[in-house]
Amino acid sequence: MFYKTHDAGGGRMMLAACDEGHLGKTYEEGERVLEVRPSFYHGKKADAERLRMLLSRAYIVNLVGEECVGLARDAGLVEKGTVLTVRGVPCVQVMLAGDP
Numbered sequence: 001m002f003y004k005t006h007d008a009g010g011g012r013m014m015l016a017a018c019d020e021g022h023l024g025k026t027y028e029e030g031e032r033v034l035e036v037r038p039s040f041y042h043g044k045k046a047d048a049e050r051l052r053m054l055l056s057r058a059y060i061v062n063l064v065g066e067e068c069v070g071l072a073r074d075a076g077l078v079e080k081g082t083v084l085t086v087r088g089v090p091c092v093q094v095m096l097a098g099d100p
Helices: 048-057 066-074
Strands: 002-009 013-017 026-029 034-035 062-066 082-087 089-095
Touching: 013 048, 026 048, 026 082, 034 082, 048 066, 062 066, 066 089
Parallel strands: 013 062
Antiparallel strands: 002 013, 026 034, 062 089, 082 089
């Protein structure tokens, strides 16, 4: 998995992460377009443990791919019915409550 952190303002972090196979790809289905841009998602490589730690600190998360979305689901951050798919690729955006 790849991830990149972004400043979400107010000392908060936005986490963008994707499974390796999706980086740099664009998926289209009807009016839905999912662009997995390296400029947004590619910063560092992460294993599951690292991504779980980052998920616990993030205020906003943008995730693409079975592995990333699955980790967020296992952490209780994402419910199955809230995951979108574009050409079979799961993706989710979540704003988490809490102070920085």
